[in-house]
Amino acid sequence: MADDREVLRILWDGRIPVCFTLNADEVVALEEPEPFYLLLPRVSYLPVVTDKVTKHFQRAIKPDMNTSSIWFDFNGQPLKWHYPIGVLFDLYGSNKSLPWNITVHFEDFPEDEVIRCESKEVVESYFMSAVKEADSLKHKSQIINSMQKKDHKQLWLGLNNDKFEQFWSVNKRLMERSGDELFKHIPFRIHQCDKLFMQKLAKPVNEAGESLTLKHLMMETLPTIFSNDEDFQSTRIVIHGIEPPLETPLQWLSEHFSYPDNFLHLVLINKEAEM
Amino acid sequence: MAEVRSDGNESEKATQNIELVDKEQAQKPTDEKTNTSTTPKETKTKIDVLLKAAGDAPIMKKKKWAVDANKTVAYLVEFIRKYIKCAASDSLFLYVNQCFVPYPDQPIQNLYECFGADGKLVLYYCKTQAWG
Numbered sequence: 001m002a003d004d005r006e007v008l009r010i011l012w013d014g015r016i017p018v019c020f021t022l023n024a025d026e027v028v029a030l031e032e033p034e035p036f037y038l039l040l041p042r043v044s045y046l047p048v049v050t051d052k053v054t055k056h057f058q059r060a061i062k063p064d065m066n067t068s069s070i071w072f073d074f075n076g077q078p079l080k081w082h083y084p085i086g087v088l089f090d091l092y093g094s095n096k097s098l099p100w101n102i103t104v105h106f107e108d109f110p111e112d113e114v115i116r117c118e119s120k121e122v123v124e125s126y127f128m129s130a131v132k133e134a135d136s137l138k139h140k141s142q143i144i145n146s147m148q149k150k151d152h153k154q155l156w157l158g159l160n161n162d163k164f165e166q167f168w169s170v171n172k173r174l175m176e177r178s179g180d181e182l183f184k185h186i187p188f189r190i191h192q193c194d195k196l197f198m199q200k201l202a203k204p205v206n207e208a209g210e211s212l213t214l215k216h217l218m219m220e221t222l223p224t225i226f227s228n229d230e231d232f233q234s235t236r237i238v239i240h241g242i243e244p245p246l247e248t249p250l251q252w253l254s255e256h257f258s259y260p261d262n263f264l265h266l267v268l269i270n271k272e273a274e275m
Numbered sequence: 276m277a278e279v280r281s282d283g284n285e286s287e288k289a290t291q292n293i294e295l296v297d298k299e300q301a302q303k304p305t306d307e308k309t310n311t312s313t314t315p316k317e318t319k320t321k322i323d324v325l326l327k328a329a330g331d332a333p334i335m336k337k338k339k340w341a342v343d344a345n346k347t348v349a350y351l352v353e354f355i356r357k358y359i360k361c362a363a364s365d366s367l368f369l370y371v372n373q374c375f376v377p378y379p380d381q382p383i384q385n386l387y388e389c390f391g392a393d394g395k396l397v398l399y400y401c402k403t404q405a406w407g
Contacts, residue, residue, distance in 0.1 A: 082378065115379060125376070132375035137389065141374050185389075196347065199385040 007256045011240050012164045014042035016089050017099040020050075020072075022057045026107055033060040037099065041162060042086030042240060043260050045127070046072060046079065047117050048160055057104055065106050068118045073103050078110045081117055082126045083191075084259045090238045090267040091191055094274075124156050127261055131155065134187035134262030135174055137201075138254075143174050159260045167260060174262055175255050186254045188264040190221065193273075198222070204251035214253060215246035225268070236269040320344055322387045323395040326355065329370070330401040333359045339395075342383050349379035355400050370399040373406050 020036040027033065036056045040049050047070075054067050072079045074092050079102070093100045109116065117123060131152075135144035144152075151170045158167025182204045190198040200221050205211055218226040218237065225231060236243055239257055258264050321341040328334045335358055342351060352369055361367050371377050371390050387396045399405070 080380070126378070129376040130378070133371070133377070136372055136374055141372070196345070196380065196382045197385075199381070200388045 004252075004256055008168065009164060011257065012041075012043055012167075014086060014240055015039040016042060016085060016093070019099040019101050020053050020056075020104050021101065022060055023103050023105045023107075026062075026105065027060050028062050029060040033057055040085050042089070043084055044159060044162070045083075045123050046081040046085060046088075047120060047123050049085075053104060057106075061106050067106060069106055069109050069116075071105050071109055071114055073105065074100065078113045080114055081123070082115055084261070084265065086240055086259070087191060087265045087267060090241060090269075091193060095241070120160070124160075127156060127159070128152060130261035130263060131174070134258075137185040137187045138174070138183040138262070140184060147173070155260070171260070171262075175258070177255075182251050183254060186217070186250045186264065187258070187262055188217070188254070188266060190266045190268060192268045202250065204249070204254070211249040211251065213246060213250060214244060214248045217250055218246075222268075234271050236271060238267045238269060239264060319384075319387075322383050322391070324351070324383065325395050325397045327397065327399050328401070329373075329399045329405045330403055332367075332401045335359060344382065344384040344387070346383050347379060348377045348381045348383070348386070351383065351398070352379070352400075361402070365402055366404075368401050368404055370401070370406055373399055375406075 016039070018038050018040050020038065022033055024032065033056065036053055038049070038052065040046075050070070050072075054070055058067060072081070074088075077092055079088050079092070089100060115122075115126075132141065132144050135141050147170070151173075154166060154170045158164070158170070184203070186202045186204055188199065188202065192198075198221060202217055202220065203212065206216075214237065215226075215232070218232075225235060232246060237246075244253060244257065254264055320343070322344050324340050324342045326335055326338050326340065335355070348369060352367055355361070355369070356367055368376055371386060377386055383396065386398075390396065
């Protein structure tokens with residue numbers, strides 16, 4: 001793991017340029033507010049990094065508006081803040097049109113699609129739940145349960161404060177191999193536009209002890225989409241904005257390419273739909 | 276006599292120990308079986324969900340439900356809230372493996388595939404945060 005530490009750092013530093021615009025219908029100020037530009041960390045969550053956005057637009061909306069009801073959409077698609085920003089961008093955004101244009105709303109919260117987020121504590125509890133779920137897949141919860149409350153807090157604070165060292169000094173315990181022992185299962189989620197995400201049990205090796213790869217994972221979990229090599233030509237498998245080689249071993253991918261919530265968030269993009 | 280008694284006790288203890296070891300050994304193979312079983316679970320359209328109350332949450336008269344595999348955790352939480360007449364102002368938490376709270380948009384299918392056992396998915400609900 002130590003040899004590839006640089007990979008962790010590069011993924012942690014991934015940023016997306018975003019242009020925030022207030023929904024025109026909600027402007028009560030005489031002048032429309034200027035758009036607001038930010039470089040958002042891919043591995044973080046919208047409510048963690050958008051305090052400045054709220055402040056910027058607050059002057060332009062109804063003065064009695066509760067700003068904790070803030071939500072975001074891209075092209076009419078409400079963005080689920082409980083997924084990392086990088087996942088949302090890989091799902092809906094495109095490298096061909098940057099900055100990513102996100103519309104800011106304070107009214108008409110889309111209850112059916114987005115979870116209410118009154119405070120950062122809500123984000124923290126969703127984040128920690130995901131970490132716990134991931135460790136129950138990897139180590140039957142043994143590592144996360146052996147940690148102290150302050151370690152859990154440090155994971156969150158590291159992410160919240162964008163402090164790589166602070167986060168990884170605890171996270172490495174969740175990611176390190178103990179001797180030759182691999183993860184029991186690989187925590188992953190597969191996201192596709194307009195579909196519920198998919199999650200299954202997947203082991204890093206087969207019964208003969210041979211390493212399984214990203215290609216195996218896809219063919220196992222989505223046999224209807226990936227049945228032959230041609231299928232891999234028509235669909236892109238994206239994580240952190242990158243298409244990893246299909247031969248990448250799952251164990252390595254899980255150790256290095258997981259988001260801070262310890263899940264591999266793979267986004268599938270149909271190439272034809274992109275044309 | 277006293278010596279004999281203590282001897283008897285000791286040997287009793289020894290057999291107890293052996294029994295415990297034996298049980299563990301006997302359990303091991305079955306544990307391993309469940310651990311290494313890679314046979315994919317059947318894709319079901321309905322999933323048997325067992326709902327258990329924890330803490331001070333009211334118990335549901337009917338505990339076992341067949342839930343549409345494509346329904347989400349949010350749907351199930353809403354269902355439980357109605358069933359136990361949970362006030363809108365009260366919280367309701369759902370736990371998997373007495374360990375973590377699943378995402379509301381998680382389909383029941385996924386949870387069953389990852390955390391189901393013996394053909395069903397066991398979930399705990401409570402009105403205060405019970406675990407973690």
